[in-house]
Amino acid sequence: SQQGEEDPQALSIQEGENATMNCSYKTSINNLQWYRQNSGRGLVHLILIRSNEREKHSGRLRVTLDTSKKSSSLLITASRAADTASYFCATDVVAQKLVFGQGTRLTINP
Amino acid sequence: EPEVTQTPSHQVTQMGQEVILRCVPISNHLYFYWYRQILGQKVEFLVSFYNNEISEKSEIFDDQFSVERPDGSNFTLKIRSTKLEDSAMYFCASRGTVNEQFFGPGTRLTVL
Numbered sequence: 001s002q003q004g005e006e007d008p009q010a011l012s013i014q015e016g017e018n019a020t021m022n023c024s025y026k027t028s029i030n031n032l033q034w035y036r037q038n039s040g041r042g043l044v045h046l047i048l049i050r051s052n053e054r055e056k057h058s059g060r061l062r063v064t065l066d067t068s069k070k071s072s073s074l075l076i077t078a079s080r081a082a083d084t085a086s087y088f089c090a091t092d093v094v095a096q097k098l099v100f101g102q103g104t105r106l107t108i109n110p
Numbered sequence: 111e112p113e114v115t116q117t118p119s120h121q122v123t124q125m126g127q128e129v130i131l132r133c134v135p136i137s138n139h140l141y142f143y144w145y146r147q148i149l150g151q152k153v154e155f156l157v158s159f160y161n162n163e164i165s166e167k168s169e170i171f172d173d174q175f176s177v178e179r180p181d182g183s184n185f186t187l188k189i190r191s192t193k194l195e196d197s198a199m200y201f202c203a204s205r206g207t208v209n210e211q212f213f214g215p216g217t218r219l220t221v222l
Contacts, residue, residue: 031209042215043153043201088153092209096166097143097155 005101006089012107019076021104023089024069031092032065032072036085037103043088046074079108112136114214116202122220123192131187131217133202142185143203143211144177146170153201159185192221 006023013019023032034046049056049065049072056063062075076083086105090098115134123129135142144156158165159177176188185204189196199218203211 033210035213040199040218043203043213045210045212048210090153094166096141096158097168098145098153098211099155100145100153102152 006087006104008104009102010105010107012109013079015079015081015108015110017079019079019083019106019108021074021087021089021106023072023074023101025072025089025091025099026070027091027093029067029091029093032063033090033092033098034061034063034072034074035088035090035100037088038085046087076106079106081108081110084108114202114204114212116200116214116217118217119215120218120220122222125194125221126191129189129192129219131189131200131202131219133185133187133204133214134183135185135202135204136206136212137183139204139206139212141165141205141211142177142179143205144187145201145203145213146198147201147216148195148198156187156200189219192219194221197221 031048031050033048035043037043047058047063049063060077065072084107086103088100088103090100117132142159145153147153155168157167157171174190178186197220199216201216202214205211
């Protein structure tokens with residue numbers, strides 16, 4: 001697998017439900033960042049979790065990091081239609097570049 | 111809230127022409143980046159820039175590409191002779207002393 005692979009590739013849920021996206025990576029990292037991208041638009045930074053952290057919260061977002069399994073998850077609670085977007089994890093191996101995954105396309109159905 | 115801006119939002123050019131994509135990073139940031147995203151694909155790192163020089167570049171960033179910080183605010187990406195496969199969304203990003211990279215809205219480059 002490539003550095004920063006998300007699964008599932010696509011996720012469709014009902015408004016109000018929780019959405020969980022996973023990310024796996026291969027090498028040691030300094031930190032892992034999650035971004036959101038609305039269709040054809042720019043990347044919005046959501047949250048950063050450092051390699052020595054296991055869990056982090058920001059509003060309705062919860063991110064976990066398991067460095068032993070080289071994986072991370074992003075949980076969005078109480079989803080809203082406005083959460084419809086693609087979500088990418090990006091690993092920061094050295095502080096010079098981010099390596100992005102293919103992303104998860106999240107659709108929230110009203 | 112400060113943000114990264116990019117111009118133009120959409121650039122159409124003929125194959126073989128030179129293009130310059132412009133970015134204004136967040137004012138107190140010191141590290142600058144260019145990434146690209148071909149339609150339907152993942153975001154790919156092109157180059158990082160710090161202290162007026164390239165810190166790291168990817169295999170994509172060949173001799174046709176160059177970056178410059180011509181003044182205290184702008185950060186540009188030049189493609190000397192565009193190819194069809196250069197068509198993509200190009201994102202500029204910047205970061206300060208913390209590790210979050212903040213991205214601009216992107217420039218969609220279409221090479222005909």
